[in-house]
Amino acid sequence: MDEARDRTVHLRALREAMQALSGALAEQEAVQALLAQAVSAINARGALVRLVSPDGDLLLPVGAQGLSETYLQKGPVEIAKSQVDQRVLAGEVVVIPDVTREPGFQYPQEAAREGLRGMVAVAMVVRGRPVGVLRVYVDDVDELQPEDLLMLGALADLGALALEKVRLHQSLYNIARALNASLELEPMLQKVLEATVKEMGLKAASVRLLDPSSKVLRLVAAYGLSEAYLAKGEVRVEASPVDQRVLRGEAVVLYDVEHEVGFQYPEEAAREGIRSVLAVPLKLKDRTLGVMRVYSAQPRHFGRVATAFLTAVADLVALAIESAELHAALQARYEDLKLDLAEW
Structure with missing residues (x-):
């Protein structure tokens, strides 16, 4: 009975996420909708979205929830130096019990000062191409269920599609203005x-x-x-x-x-x-x-x-x-x- 109830909760949350993301008309609107749904879905402490830079070298922050401005300004995330993000962009759902002790995690000291511990990171993928990373921070990853990880993956992909739609719309608008x-x-x-x-x-x-x-x-x-x-x-x-x-x-x-x-x-x-x-x-x-x-x-x-x-x-x-x-x-x-x- 509890399993059926959990499935219903996740399906309802997924439906709400689809409605929120499909209605977004600006990049920040789509990002904030994704963050809010991700945090709500697993009762997380905070979340962060980073997108791959045009040259493919960096992960650029585009939005966060539940994280301080000091932590967000800690420095660039270089993909070549971040083993965790390399794994995520390769398609792995990365679950880390304690980011302050993870060898491949950039900025562990800053994470400790922020009071962060557990993290789940999933790729944001559009048509087989990773365009970014959704990081969700929790106090205890042991409390997460497999359905929670599937939910975060689905949310990340929905967010990636919503961002692509918004960017295409905005890009055509900018070009039409130039015309x-x-x-x-x-x-x-x-x-x-x-x-x-x-x-x-x-x-x-x-x-x-x-x-x-x-x-x-x-x-x-x-x-x-x-x-x-x-x-x-x-x-x-x-x-x-x-x-x-x-x-x-x-x-x-x-x-x-x-x-x-x-x-x-x-x-x-x-x-x-x-x-x-x-x-x-x-x-x-x-x-x-x-x-x-x-x-x-x-x-x-x-x-x-x-x-x-x-x-x-x-x-x-x-x-x-x-x-x-x-x-x-x-x-x-x-x-x-x-x-x-x-x-x-």
């Missing part, structure tokens, strides 16, 4: 590329448009690339199998550009510090205007979410390019009319 910042083509594209690079945690981005002959992809905007790299040479469609695929409507992922067949200027890319590339078409109805590329300094597979996100951005950019060209044409016509009126 509306100017009707002039180059300043507008510059702002969009900057916003895209920052939102996706990348190194650089560029937009190339087909010239009137459709034989050359002409650079019209770039962000995060050196002048030396931009001056490496023109991109001729006939000599670039990768861009041929993109112009036919395919989103192309290049995991390692230095050894990728069909990628122009691989040596220049290596000197620039470029490892991976995602390229998508700039399409307007049934017409392809050019190519949008984003560049990563770290090896990156660019999954379905990243590809769908950049494709959506590229569609918005294509519409904005059409609007900018229309604005330029109207502006030129207006100037002609002013000259005509002046001659009357």
Whole structure:
């Protein structure tokens, strides 16, 4: 009877967590909802959420409950130096009876001053990719049941999905704002590329448009690339199998550009510090205007979410390019009319 009651309690808590997390529209709202549900689910002392940094080296704190500001400011968590977090990110549910005595736990003295002892740490995973760590602190881990650990794992995954949804929503909003910042083509594209690079945690981005002959992809905007790299040479469609695929409507992922067949200027890319590339078409109805590329300094597979996100951005950019060209044409016509009126 007690087992059935516990199962009902956990299912009810899971349902409440799903409702709270699905309704979150901002990152902090999602994080605080996750923390509150995690603490409540196992009657914990406190909880902490850390997300993997864009370069994959650090776990950055994004929210906490029941922990002092002094403890939260103790210092960075470097994944290479944290054996505990390495295990968690590899998929293990780590249960530690006493963090002040655990060899692989960073900052044990600070934890002792905070009065922390037991801890459960689970990975926050989205589509098989760990994006962060949920740590929950308890007084006695021996009181935890297997169902409690399963509950924390489910909450962590729900939180990761909620954060991804919120970030995608906020990122598209930021990019849409950049698109509306100017009707002039180059300043507008510059702002969009900057916003895209920052939102996706990348190194650089560029937009190339087909010239009137459709034989050359002409650079019209770039962000995060050196002048030396931009001056490496023109991109001729006939000599670039990768861009041929993109112009036919395919989103192309290049995991390692230095050894990728069909990628122009691989040596220049290596000197620039470029490892991976995602390229998508700039399409307007049934017409392809050019190519949008984003560049990563770290090896990156660019999954379905990243590809769908950049494709959506590229569609918005294509519409904005059409609007900018229309604005330029109207502006030129207006100037002609002013000259005509002046001659009357």
